[in-house]
Structure formats: C-alpha cells, structure tokens
Amino acid sequence: MAAGVAPAPRRRVRLSDIADAVGYSVNTVSRALNGKADINAATRDRIVAEAERLGYVPNTQARSLVLGSTRTVGLVITNPSNPLYAGLISAIELRCRALGYTLVLLASEESPESERMAAESLIRSGVDCAIVVPVQAETAHWERLLGTGIDLVFVNRDLPGLDVDFVGIDNERGAYDATAHVLRAGARVVWSLEEDLPISTIRQRAAGYRRAIAELAPDPATARIISVPTRRRDSLTLPWQAEEAYRVSRALIDGGTLPDAVVAGNDYFALALTRALAEHGLRVPEDLLVVGYGDHPYAGFLSPSLSSVALPAAELGTTAVDVLLRGSKDSRTHRLIPPTLVVRESSTAR
Template sequence: MAEVIKGRRQPTLQDLAKAVGLTANTVSRALNDKSGVSATTRALIKAEAERLGYVPNVHARSLVLGSRKTIGVIVTNISNPFFSDLVSEVELQAQHAGYTVLLLLSYESAEREQDAIDRALRSGLDGLIAAPVQERSTAWTPIIKAGIPLVLVSRELPELNVDFYSTDNEAGIQLTTDAVLARGAKDVVLLDEDMPFSTIRLRTEGFRRSLERHGLAFDPRNNLALVPPARSFRVSQSWHADDAYRVASDLLDRGRRPDAFVVGDDYYALGLYRALRERNIRIPDDVLVMGWGNHPFTRFMEPPLSTLLLPFEEVARRATRRLLDRIQGKADDRVVNDHIVPELVIRASSMR
C-alpha cells in the first residue's frame, strides 16, 4: 500500500513508469544506473522522478530481500568528544544486537548533510541515528517517506515528530550557574559558541532563568560572551581554546570584570584561564569558573576545573535501543523526547 503523507499519496514506481510510458523494470534499471537503458531515456526518467517527488522505498526493498542488519549514524564530526563517544556506544549496542554501523559525516554543512542523507537512502539501511545540522528539516523528509526509522540526538527538529534523545542542556547550565551563584557570585558571564544550534539556545535560556531565579537581571550585552563560529571541522578538536582566549581577553580589556564565568565547553575554559592569568586575575579568589563536558584534562588544570559530566553513553544507549525497537516493530506509538540531566563535578575553580 502506498504511504500517504499529509493527504497526498507518495508516487510509486508504477506511477513513474506510467508517466514516462515505460515498464517498471526499465524505470528501475534507469534509476539504479543499470545497463540496457540509453542515456537519453535515463535522463528523462530521472527528471520525471524529480518532478513527481518520487523516493525509492529502499526500506521496503530491504524487507523483501531481507534486512541488511545495518544502521546509519550521521553526525557533524567525530572530533567532537560528544559525537565520538556517542558513535562508539551506538556501535557497541548495535554489535550486541547483530547490526553493523555505517558512519556518515556532515561537517556542519547542509550540502554535506544532504549527501549523507542521499547515501543513506541508497544504502537500504534498516534505521538511522542523526545529529542534524538544523538548517532545514525538509532534508530529512525523504528518510521518513521511505519508511526508514529515524532517531535524532543532541539537536532537535520538532516539526519532524520523531524520537529524540539529548543531554538536558537547559538543566545542565542551570546546575553550573546555580553553583557559582550559591558561592556568592553576583555578576556572571556565559562564554559560549555563537552558532544557531538548539543546544546553545537552550543553554542561554537556562542561564537566563538561573540568574532571574536568584533575583539578577539578564542582559545579553553584559552577560554573554560569544565565540565566533570559526571552527575547523578537520582538526583534532572541534573547539579552539585560542578563540575563547581572544573573546575573553577582549571582554577583560574593555573593563568587564565579572566575578564568575560559566562556559559552554571545557576547551573554552583553557583559553579563559590564560586570559585571566595574564591579567593577574586569580581563580577562584577573584573569579569563579565552571566548565562543560568533564574532558580528561580538566582535573589537571590549575586550579582543577569544576564542570559537568555529560551523559554521552546513556544518550547513545537509549537512542540505539529505541531505534532497534522501531526496526524490529517492538516500539509503542508514542514519540519519545528524552532530555537526560548531566552531573555536576565540583573542583577548586568554583570553591572559595
């Protein structure tokens, strides 16, 4: 039975064959670049497929031929510690269930993301876990139309109405902000990345709520220090400590001397530490600092950095289990929206 999307029947292979006046077998061979079809006919068929909005249902084909026992993972860049840990845990969970994993990278590019989605469609995957670029949700519509189960992680696209798992960014930043406010801070700056991601929006909102709950006004001009999106996605780490160093140095040189910083990643804290040290601003005597991520180096910083332990592995476990339940027909009808609260790790940088 053809799938109906918003009241409109999804075009089938037979519909496409009828539109071009050829057999379904010829149309299928042309779409799959098989021999026996002229270049002119192939171009005609592909143009008509695009006009009709035809999407090959590779998921249905897999059910006929037998599951490939393969799930796809699309993330921005595995140099991001969150995504590297997530991919590792997805692979482990998939292996236990007898599945292999196809890894595809978008590098924060909508074009690269589209290429990854197209490859996922061609590969006949049983299901897909993805952290979207968030530029356009419509890029994922062909996955849903093709009947491929999709679970999103980290970054949400509510209009897709699919399962979603993430660290609770809003609750996490409130934990770090509340911690410095409880230790007497009155003027707090959030040092975070200037990118249009739901994760950053939620952290900013949580930061604002925390300040206001403690009777402090939130002014973006005074309480936010944003690091420009100048990351290179082909380096060993996604965040540049020197970018944060420049932003923090500029803020301090303009006379802003907050008594606490909360940062959106521990790598930014490295740059902040240097900017403060060069100006003889002592941590924690003069300023409190809270990080984000609990990266391995944080306990070796001087002073050791208070931070958040993010639930990378738990996000991956829950997302993978949900996807496998979807693939195997075991999932209930509800759409899961699961935000997992991180754990506060207190060290010397926030203790007076």
C-alpha cells in the first residue's frame, strides 16, 4: 500500500456472506442465528461457527424494524452521584441485561429543562419503555412521551397526576422508625435536619417524623424541622452539600439550645452535624443522639458508627424493571418497598 493512503474501511459482514460460505440459504442462516427450533443442531453449530469466524455482528436497527422493538430501556436519573441512584442504576442495568435489554442512561440534575430534553431524547431514540426519577416540576413532556406509546414507570418520586406505574421507598416509615427509635432510647426533644427541595421523598420523611413525634414525644410542641439550603442545582458532582449542613449545625450549637437527638435526612448531614458537635466539645451519643438516612458504605466505619436508615436500592431497581416489562398492563402498580433502620453507636444512649 502506498504511503499516506488510508486502508479502505472493512465492509460489514452480511447474512449473505455467511450463506455463501456454508452453502445454505440466507433464510436458513437467519433462522439458525436467531435460535429457531426447526434448524437441526449440527447445521446451527456450523452456521454459528462461520458467523464467528467472519466477525458477523447483527444489525440491531434492521432487526428492530422487523420486530417493532429496539429492546432498549431508557433511564432518567436526577443525579447519578447520589449513592441511592448509583445502586439503582446498577440494579436496573443488571436486570435489563438479564432480560436481553440495553439501557440508555440520561441525567436531569434536578433541572426541569434538562428533564424535558431527556424526554425528547428518549422519544427520538425510539426506546421501548422508560424508568424515570422525575424532577417533579412539570408533566407535559412525560404526557407527550406516553402519547407516543412508550411505557413509563416512575421510581422513588411520583407524579400523581399521571396514570403511570410507580415503585418507591416507604420514606414515611423510614423516618418514623428513626424518630421512634431515638424517642424510645430516652430522647425527649427530637429535631429533624432536612433538605429544602420541594420533592415527595422529603415530604414523606417529614410526615414520618411528625407522626412519630405526635405518637411518642413527651411534648410534641418541641418538634422542629430544620431546613438545610441545597445548592444541588449548581453542582453536578455532589448529591448534597455537606458544608451547608455543617454551617447550619454550627449556628444551632452557637444558639445554645439543642435537642436530645437529631434525625438527619441523609448521612452527609449527619456527618456534618457530628463534626460541628465535636468542634464544640460535644460528643455523640453522650450529648446528642444522631441518626442518618441512606446507610452509605462509610456509616459503619465512623467513630462512633452512624445509625442510619438503609434504602433498598437493588430491590427498587429490579422491581421497577419487572413492573415495566411485565406482560399484563390491565392495572397500575403503586408499590412501596420498606427501608430498614440499622442501629449503631451514634443513637445508643450511654
């Protein structure tokens, strides 16, 4: 080959190339490669071996036109760096792969505009169906997606105005269990440290906290939900801003009045609170009981180890795929999966 002349691109191997090599019809080759039962084993083995030798790769676009399906599932996540969603993505991808589906991942980063663009991308790409953690700002783009015939399942956050399947976590129960735990451990005044986003998961946790206070607190009037400003919309790397929780915690401690226990909306906030307490000479759990939410991998290795509510990310993802791809769609699914309170040193009264 002359210097400076690029080699010609290799032509894609076709079914006809395999047919010519083995001496069978294109139809026989196609049926063998698709596992049809009317092809005997010896013939199938010979065709498959020749296809592998030639480097044959199925044309999925052509196949999808024939079958009317791309066998592709879209997944829209608000923030992939959230540990819950990282586990969710992994579970969904594994389940889709086991069922012969490919996953297309898009991130909205809590932006309604990015979510609208993600919905349009799913429509243009021709996915069969989609799993979505909605921003919970608008519904028009999801209505448009449903109108194209794409099945949809919402995960973790719901949009009740749409007739869509939903699989979520029983966050009210998780917050109730955490709050009830510290009250039963002897705390008389319990506060909640929460995010300030207007989303259903936070409203559910607040409801669980209030229910436990109403049922078990000696004086329900002492309840307080402290809102932590979030800059999540300005950050593509962190699901929460621990420094904001640290700043809020320092201000509370400087104010001179503290509760007996704090139930945090996530483990980052619990970690920030513990750091602020230590800097003021206060100890967990001796001076304050602390419970987090999410049970991230580091929770059990802190000193003291952090009590936290473990979230069923794997079951959430697997269930969402199964609901999405189930055969019958005669009725809608609305399923809540319970979380589990993991009690460690930070909430064990001494």
